[in-house]
Amino acid sequence: MSKTSAYNFDTLSLHAGQAPDTQYGARAAPIYLTTSFVFKDADQAAALFNMERAGHVYSRISNPTNAVLEERIAALEGGVGAIAAASGQAALHLAIATLMGAGAHIVASRSLYGGSHNLLEYTLPRFGIETSFVDPRDLGAWRAAIRPNTRLLFGETLGNPGLDVLDVPRVAEIAHAAGLPLMVDSTFTTPYLMRPFDLGADLLFHSATKFLGGHGVAIGGLLVDSGKFDWEKTGGKFPTLTEPYSGFHGMDFAEESTVAAFLLRARREGLRDFGACMSPMTAFQLLQGMETLPLRMQRHVDNTRKVIAHLASHAAVESVSYPELESHPDHALAKQLLPKGCGSVFSFVLKGGRAAGRKFIETLRVFSHLANVGDAKSLVIHPASTTHFRMSDAALRASGIHEGTVRLSIGLEDPQDLIADLEAGLRASQKA
Amino acid sequence: MEFTVNNARAYAYTGGKPFNPELPCVVFIHGAENDHSVWGLQSRWFAHHGFSVLAVDLPGHGRSDGPLLPSVEAQAGWIVALLDAAGVKQAALVGHSMGSLISLEAASRFPERISKIVLVGTAVPMPVSEALLTAAREVRPKAEGMVNVWSHGPRGALGGNTVPGMWMMGASMRLMERAAPEVLFNDLNACNAYQRGMEAAAQAQCPALLVVGSRDMMTSPRGAPKLAAALQDARIASIEGSGHALMAEYPDAVLDALRSFIAS
Numbered sequence: 001m002s003k004t005s006a007y008n009f010d011t012l013s014l015h016a017g018q019a020p021d022t023q024y025g026a027r028a029a030p031i032y033l034t035t036s037f038v039f040k041d042a043d044q045a046a047a048l049f050n051m052e053r054a055g056h057v058y059s060r061i062s063n064p065t066n067a068v069l070e071e072r073i074a075a076l077e078g079g080v081g082a083i084a085a086a087s088g089q090a091a092l093h094l095a096i097a098t099l100m101g102a103g104a105h106i107v108a109s110r111s112l113y114g115g116s117h118n119l120l121e122y123t124l125p126r127f128g129i130e131t132s133f134v135d136p137r138d139l140g141a142w143r144a145a146i147r148p149n150t151r152l153l154f155g156e157t158l159g160n161p162g163l164d165v166l167d168v169p170r171v172a173e174i175a176h177a178a179g180l181p182l183m184v185d186s187t188f189t190t191p192y193l194m195r196p197f198d199l200g201a202d203l204l205f206h207s208a209t210k211f212l213g214g215h216g217v218a219i220g221g222l223l224v225d226s227g228k229f230d231w232e233k234t235g236g237k238f239p240t241l242t243e244p245y246s247g248f249h250g251m252d253f254a255e256e257s258t259v260a261a262f263l264l265r266a267r268r269e270g271l272r273d274f275g276a277c278m279s280p281m282t283a284f285q286l287l288q289g290m291e292t293l294p295l296r297m298q299r300h301v302d303n304t305r306k307v308i309a310h311l312a313s314h315a316a317v318e319s320v321s322y323p324e325l326e327s328h329p330d331h332a333l334a335k336q337l338l339p340k341g342c343g344s345v346f347s348f349v350l351k352g353g354r355a356a357g358r359k360f361i362e363t364l365r366v367f368s369h370l371a372n373v374g375d376a377k378s379l380v381i382h383p384a385s386t387t388h389f390r391m392s393d394a395a396l397r398a399s400g401i402h403e404g405t406v407r408l409s410i411g412l413e414d415p416q417d418l419i420a421d422l423e424a425g426l427r428a429s430q431k432a
Numbered sequence: 433m434e435f436t437v438n439n440a441r442a443y444a445y446t447g448g449k450p451f452n453p454e455l456p457c458v459v460f461i462h463g464a465e466n467d468h469s470v471w472g473l474q475s476r477w478f479a480h481h482g483f484s485v486l487a488v489d490l491p492g493h494g495r496s497d498g499p500l501l502p503s504v505e506a507q508a509g510w511i512v513a514l515l516d517a518a519g520v521k522q523a524a525l526v527g528h529s530m531g532s533l534i535s536l537e538a539a540s541r542f543p544e545r546i547s548k549i550v551l552v553g554t555a556v557p558m559p560v561s562e563a564l565l566t567a568a569r570e571v572r573p574k575a576e577g578m579v580n581v582w583s584h585g586p587r588g589a590l591g592g593n594t595v596p597g598m599w600m601m602g603a604s605m606r607l608m609e610r611a612a613p614e615v616l617f618n619d620l621n622a623c624n625a626y627q628r629g630m631e632a633a634a635q636a637q638c639p640a641l642l643v644v645g646s647r648d649m650m651t652s653p654r655g656a657p658k659l660a661a662a663l664q665d666a667r668i669a670s671i672e673g674s675g676h677a678l679m680a681e682y683p684d685a686v687l688d689a690l691r692s693f694i695a696s
Binding site: 050054 | 467468472473476480573581584590591596609687
């Protein structure tokens with residue numbers, strides 16, 4: 001029995017957020033593919049707009065199908081609630097735009113998904129928000145990078161692409177000592193492998209496109225609030241949450257909701273004004289994936305361990321980076337924070353550089369060459385020429401990426417078939 | 433809005449409208465280790481429909497300074513002292529769980545100040561098991577987990593929150609965790625120790641409404657008829673399927689019950 005639920009993880013994966021439909025008895029979550037919802041009467045309409053009654057008005061702000069998905073991820077993460085967004089990138093932007101404005105500063109791990117790096121490094125400075133990037137393993141660097149105008153610390157639970165394990169408890173400690181929240185991108189771990197709120201993180205988001213959805217059919221993001229961070233005890237660092245907002249009835253969100261001020265503002269302002277909402281159809285598709293999350297994640301991890309055992313001692317492989325290997329710099333931390341496994345996305349360096357990498361990828365038949373991870377099907381990509389191509393050589397090296405680095409996302413196929421496919425690719429690569 | 437009550441800072445949420453003591457006043461009183469925010473939807477409705485609202489943080493809870501008051505009797509006295517500080521001659525009291533006992537006690541001792549009482553998720557007496565009291569004193573997270581699980585009916589346990597995207601058991605847990613360590617035991621002990629509930633019910637002269645959840649495991653609805661019979665003018669509104677966290681589990685049904693009793 002966990003503190004935030006009467007039920008265990010696997011049960012919540014199937015049920016959280018949804019009771020059988022009361023009108024027709026539908027067991028699956030119905031898809032409410034409607035832009036808007038009819039008011040019962042004028043009083044109810046006014047009450048909904050003024051937050052005297054709860055419910056749905058317009059699907060950009062909230063939708064019953066999306067609400068099931070939001071509750072489900074909040075239950076699985078042990079949070080107070082969540083917001084479904086158009087993508088993981090939309091969720092990240094929504095979090096930042098809710099917390100801060102021009103003049104603010106973020107301290108972020110330098111081992112980030114390329115899209116997150118782009119947003120922080122190139123796009124947000126145009127809107128007056130700057131980011132300092134730090135080595136996620138260097139706790140002193142996190143501490144030293146904090147400025148008076150810093151409003152957020154941010155990293156990935158498993159950094160992209162070298163799988164740096166974020167020391168969530170200690171980075172959270174640094175954040176909290178400075179009166180700041182820690183947000184993590186939990187895409188690679190999902191709540192099945194790590195529940196960051198239990199370790200001290202305050203906010204998290206997922207690219208639900210990946211393991212949560214799990215089938216590569218829908219783009220979506222989920223932003224989850226732990227409800228733990230006390231925005232009022234920061235000396236006025238977060239006026240968007242602790243001062244009256246003239247854009248919504250003069251509401252002071254922290255006064256209105258002791259534990260969900262962040263989500264309230266993010267929905268009432270962020271979804272309303274920025275509008276990066278999720279389609280109910282997407283929410284339904286992601287819910288189908290989440291029902292089998294525990295089963296799939298375990299299979300992802302089991303397959304990954306078998307593939308890594310094959311690659312780690314292979315003559316064509318220079319190195320394999322996976323935190324469960326003793327050679328990985330975060331091996332001890334991974335044992336502590338990720339006892340169930342370190343996910344199914346990892347990189348290895350092929351001998352022979354760029355030419356060998358190209359031959360390897362072109363030889364594969366079961367693995368698909370594309371820019372995604374966390375699919376039920378196994379995937380492969382060459383980061384230096386695709387996901388991270390905008391990064392300078394120096395930034396690439398700092399993120400642990402070489403010319404011959406290949407990233408694999410291990411799917412749910414028979415592991416013997418995966419190993420055979422990789423073996424064919426490895427053999428061909430060495431003849432390139 | 434802040435007041436000074438018994439020389440200490442006292443906070444009450446006014447429902448998103450400036451407080452006007454000239455309007456009919458409704459005071460919302462939270463339960464153990466909670467604060468004003470459990471009444472968010474209901475208190476906003478009253479504040480925007482011709483009432484003045486004081487959704488209080490009891491002493492030592494939420495934004496109100498301490499010290500904690502160790503008994504229901506003392507907390508009832510504090511509520512009336514708050515009415516004095518706010519310039520309110522008479523008010524309707526709406527209390528949840530421990531707050532329902534405070535409302536009942538205030539109605540019995542200060543009949544001229546209390547016009548109506550609504551007892552939400554109530555039981556008289558309100559015994560607390562020795563196991564829970566011990567846990568609250570010695571292993572607070574365990575006690576909070578017990579309270580959280582026992583406080584929610586099916587809608588809370590598996591979801592289907594009326595408020596889009598909110599996981600009510602997570603929110604309930606976090607709200608309890610915000611309180612100072614000694615608050616939960618203080619409050620549960622106050623509920624357990626309050627023995628004059630039926631006597632207070634007999635003394636109370638104002639109309640009363642009992643709002644009970646049919647699946648309430650903390651304050652069983654089975655005792656409601658006996659309590660209603662002890663009161664001079666009482667009715668019962670039962671919310672089918674709700675556990676003890678009625679305002680979160682069935683916010684509209686609670687509001688409808690309050691409206692028909694207070695605003696009609």
